[in-house]
Amino acid sequence: xxxxxxxxxxxxxxxxxxxxxxxxxxxxxxxxxxxxxxxxxxxxxxxxxxxxxxxxxxxxxxxxxxxxxxxxxxxxxxxxxxxxxxxxxxxxxxxxxxxxxxxxxxxxxxxxxxxxxxxxxxxxxxxxxxxxxxxxxxxxx
Numbered sequence: 001x002x003x004x005x006x007x008x009x010x011x012x013x014x015x016x017x018x019x020x021x022x023x024x025x026x027x028x029x030x031x032x033x034x035x036x037x038x039x040x041x042x043x044x045x046x047x048x049x050x051x052x053x054x055x056x057x058x059x060x061x062x063x064x065x066x067x068x069x070x071x072x073x074x075x076x077x078x079x080x081x082x083x084x085x086x087x088x089x090x091x092x093x094x095x096x097x098x099x100x101x102x103x104x105x106x107x108x109x110x111x112x113x114x115x116x117x118x119x120x121x122x123x124x125x126x127x128x129x130x131x132x133x134x135x136x137x138x139x140x141x
Contacts, residue, residue: 093122
């Protein structure tokens, strides 16, 4: 049964970029989707004649999925994962209104205070983006 990411992470509309979690191994990996309707505000200005999903938002969607994987692990429940860096980001395929982004992320290194992961976003089997993520694990208070 799909998991609602808003049940796990603090992000909310208009900055929640994962619609559902389809697979989850807490603290290890996750898969999810983001359905782009074309009604998203960023398409109005990026670009008016050729709406295109910004690559930085694909990285954010991958990071949000990673946050779900991390926060689903009891060791990190109640924490706040924050971006520490993006490594080797590559954008390989244009994403447009109507596309569904299939997201995947895998944690590659975790400690009590920080971690690393790698993820990708695909559309119809074509890689749209891939990136390595570094994050800091902060207390919420």
